[in-house]
Amino acid sequence: MTEREERRDAYHYFAQDGSSWIVREAVTGDLNDLVALDDIAKSVPWGRDAIAGFIGCVPGVFILFPSNRVGLTLGGPVGFVIARWVGDECEIMSIGVHPQYRRLGLGRVLMETVRRTALVHGKTSWILEVREHNTPALSLYKSIGFHEVGKRRGYYIDTGEAAILMRGDTTNGDP
Numbered sequence: 001m002t003e004r005e006e007r008r009d010a011y012h013y014f015a016q017d018g019s020s021w022i023v024r025e026a027v028t029g030d031l032n033d034l035v036a037l038d039d040i041a042k043s044v045p046w047g048r049d050a051i052a053g054f055i056g057c058v059p060g061v062f063i064l065f066p067s068n069r070v071g072l073t074l075g076g077p078v079g080f081v082i083a084r085w086v087g088d089e090c091e092i093m094s095i096g097v098h099p100q101y102r103r104l105g106l107g108r109v110l111m112e113t114v115r116r117t118a119l120v121h122g123k124t125s126w127i128l129e130v131r132e133h134n135t136p137a138l139s140l141y142k143s144i145g146f147h148e149v150g151k152r153r154g155y156y157i158d159t160g161e162a163a164i165l166m167r168g169d170t171t172n173g174d175p
C-alpha cells in the first residue's frame with residue numbers, strides 16, 4: 001500500500017461499483033506515472049514534455065488513484081485529465097483511463113473534477129475536440145451533456161478522421 005503525501009485540492013469519489021477513488025492536482029513527482037499512463041491509455045500519446053507543460057497550471061493536470069474509504073490513496077494512478085482555460089471557457093485537452101479500469105465511471109469522475117474546478121473559476125462552459133470514430137470518448141462526453149457544435153474534416157493527419165467540436169454547460173448538474 002502506498003500513501004501519497006501531496007494533498008492539494010483532492011476530491012474523494014465513490015464509483016458505480018462502490019469502489020473509492022481520489023482525484024487531485026498532479027505535481028512534478030507524478031510525471032513518470034503520467035507519461036506511463038498516457039502511453040498505455042492513448043492511441044496517440046502526448047509524451048513527457050507536453051504533459052509536463054501543464055503540471056502546476058490551473059486547471060492543468062488531475063490524476064486519479066484508487067483509495068480506501070477514508071480517502072488515502074492505494075497504489076499507482078489509473079487515470080488523468082488535462083484542461084486549460086481559453087478565454088471564458090474551459091477546454092478539455094486530454095483524458096485517459098487505464099484499459100483495465102474502464103467502464104467503472106472513472107472518466108466521468110475525472111470530468112466532474114474539471115467541471116467543479118471550472119465552476120469555481122467562473123467558467124460556465126467547456127469545450128473539446130474528439131476524433132469522429134472515438135466512440136468511448138464521444139459517448140462519455142454526450143453522457144455528461146456535451147453536444148456537437150462543429151466538425152473539422154480531415155483534421156487528424158494520422159487517420160484522416162474529422163475532429164468533432166463539442167461544447168457543454170458546466171452548470172449542468174452532476175454527471
Ligand SMILES: CC(C)(COP(=O)(O)OP(=O)(O)OC[C@H]1O[C@@H](n2cnc3c(N)ncnc32)[C@H](O)[C@@H]1OP(=O)(O)O)[C@@H](O)C(=O)NCCC(=O)NCCS
Binds near residue numbers: 130134
Ligand atoms: C474515453 C475514456 C477516458 C472513458 O473512460 P471510462 O472510465 O471508461 O469512462 P466511464 O466509465 O466514466 O464511462 C462513462 C460513460 O461513457 C460512455 N462510454 C464509455 N466507454 C464506452 C464504450 N467503450 N462504448 C460506449 N460507451 C462508452 C458510457 O455512456 C459510459 O456510461 P455507462 O458505463 O454508465 O454506460 C477511456 O475509454 C479512455 O481512456 N480512452 C482512451 C483515451 C481517449 O480516447 N481519450 C479521449 C481523447 S483525448
